[in-house]
Amino acid sequence: MKFxxxxxxxxxxxxxxxxxxxxxxxxxxxxxxxxxxxxxxxRDNSVINYLICSHCRKEVxxxxxxxxxxLEYDISQGLNEYLIQRKLETKYPQSHQFGTxxxxxxxxxxxxxxxxxxxxxxxxxxxLKSNHHLHTKALGCAGAWLRYLHNSCPRGYENQHIDVxxxxxxxxxxxxxxxxxxKTAYSAFSYLKKESAKIKTISIPATWGHGDYKPExxxxxxxxxxxLDIQLKDYSVFVYDLASFLNHLIxxxxxxxxxxxxxxxxxxxxGFLEGxxxxxQADKYLLHWIQLYFMLCYxxxxxxxxxxxxxxxxxxxxxxxxxxxxxxxxERIYEVG
Numbered sequence: 001m002k003f004x005x006x007x008x009x010x011x012x013x014x015x016x017x018x019x020x021x022x023x024x025x026x027x028x029x030x031x032x033x034x035x036x037x038x039x040x041x042x043r044d045n046s047v048i049n050y051l052i053c054s055h056c057r058k059e060v061x062x063x064x065x066x067x068x069x070x071l072e073y074d075i076s077q078g079l080n081e082y083l084i085q086r087k088l089e090t091k092y093p094q095s096h097q098f099g100t101x102x103x104x105x106x107x108x109x110x111x112x113x114x115x116x117x118x119x120x121x122x123x124x125x126x127x128l129k130s131n132h133h134l135h136t137k138a139l140g141c142a143g144a145w146l147r148y149l150h151n152s153c154p155r156g157y158e159n160q161h162i163d164v165x166x167x168x169x170x171x172x173x174x175x176x177x178x179x180x181x182x183k184t185a186y187s188a189f190s191y192l193k194k195e196s197a198k199i200k201t202i203s204i205p206a207t208w209g210h211g212d213y214k215p216e217x218x219x220x221x222x223x224x225x226x227x228l229d230i231q232l233k234d235y236s237v238f239v240y241d242l243a244s245f246l247n248h249l250i251x252x253x254x255x256x257x258x259x260x261x262x263x264x265x266x267x268x269x270x271g272f273l274e275g276x277x278x279x280x281q282a283d284k285y286l287l288h289w290i291q292l293y294f295m296l297c298y299x300x301x302x303x304x305x306x307x308x309x310x311x312x313x314x315x316x317x318x319x320x321x322x323x324x325x326x327x328x329x330x331e332r333i334y335e336v337g
Contacts, residue, residue, distance in 0.1 A: 005042060007071050012040065012047040015064050015110045019051075023114065026104045028056035044068050045077070050117060059117035064110055078111025084232050085115065091152040098145045099226045120221030122228075127215065128257060132264060136271040138225075142218050142245065143275025145225045150207040150238050157205035160237050162286070164200040167293055168193055175300025185299055188321040192292055195328055199289050202282050206237045213241040214248035239283060242276065243290040247298070250291075250323075254316040285331040292324040 020034045030053065037059065038050035049062040065074040065081070085103040092099045105114040123142060127135055150157075171179070171189060179189050210217070211231030219226045234240075246269055253262035261268065273279050279287075295317055302313035 008042070008047065008066060009040075011066075011071065011073070012049070012064050015107065015112050016049055016051075016062065018109070019062060019107065019112070019114070023105065025053040025056060025058065027058045028053060030055040034060075045074065059119075060104060061115050061117045062107075062112055063115070064112045073111050075108070075111035078113055079106070079108070082106045082113045084230055085113070087232075088149075088152075088230060092148070097141070097224060098148050099224050100230060101226065101228060118219050118221055118226055120219045120226070123215035123218040123220060124252065126220050127252075127261065135261070135264075135268060138220065139249075139268050139272040140275030141220075141225050142215070143242075143272040143277070145218065145227060146210065146213060146241055146245070147276045149210060149227065149230070150241075153208040153235075155207070155235065157207050157238075158235075159203040160206040161200060161203050162237060162290070164196040168196055171293070171296055171300070175296070175303065178300055178303035179296070182303075182318070184318055184321055185296065188292060188325060189296055191325050191328070192289065192296065195289055195332070198332075199286060202286050204237050204239065204283055204286060206235055208232045209234055209236055209238070210241045210244075213245045215245070215252065216248075237286070239287040239290055242273070242287055243294055246272065246287075247291055247294050247320075250295075250320050251298075251316050254319065281331055285328065288324055288327040288331060292321065292328060295320055295324060 016036070021032060023034070024031050025033055033054045034051045035054060036050060037052040040050070041048040045066055045068045047064045047066070049064065050059065051062065052059045063078070063081075065078040066072065067074045067077075082103055085101055088100045089102060094102075101118065102116045103113055104116065106112070107114070121129065123138060126138060130138070171192075179186050209232070210227065211233045212229055217228045217230075219228060249261075249268060249272075250265065252258045253265055273284075299313045299317045299321075302309040302317070
């Protein structure tokens, strides 16, 4: 069967029908009681289904993973995500302020994960709705949630250096042409290279990472902050997750709907980092360098797509590069060793 949205929906429907006829409710133990209570969400590599038990009214999500742009279940990805959820379930007590999605089951035939449905707003939506005081508090909690995740790594923390040369080479090889055609972007790239000599001398703690930490991957239900899409792919320096989150926050502030956040970004960043805790000058210096590296990667990737994406990158990402260079300079380490 050729890949298209209709055919993927058909495969997804087979999975859900199997679930309805096979799985009893984990809460009330009733059979054949499930039905859909919201439209399924189609993503690039999965379909998210929302179901409710007609007896006890408990809600679940069934995530059916697919290989991107292929009409094939991604069973290995589904299993990996399920095992990560099970691992983290023991790290986050249910009574705690922070948590992760609770998995109820796994359908090995499809790689589908059955998990609780959380009613709440992701942090991006919450920031749009709430006032400035609540912004700072929420971002502090997002930082604390991430620290809790990092602290729970079984290996603990081990100091590492960043492979600076590999990152500079990657940028130059992959995005060198668009970088050289844009004065602002190339100036930022040159500054990144200039600071790399000091960056590679710095050793900071490494731990397991979220892998895609951003405001959209934290849900606040009014009581708890719950992390989503945790990958735990790499054991690397802790600032990668911080840089990812802060960069998404910066880009959000470039949009019209979130423009009021732009003027108070420094306070929001401060709240997030204070929530994470124990960030020194060398850590911030390295953090801002990684932020600039990530931003140049984002910008370059969009430039290689089409005019629409290139225009988006020039409007939302390019203006952030100068500010990040200034942040690197403000935290610059003049004596390392």
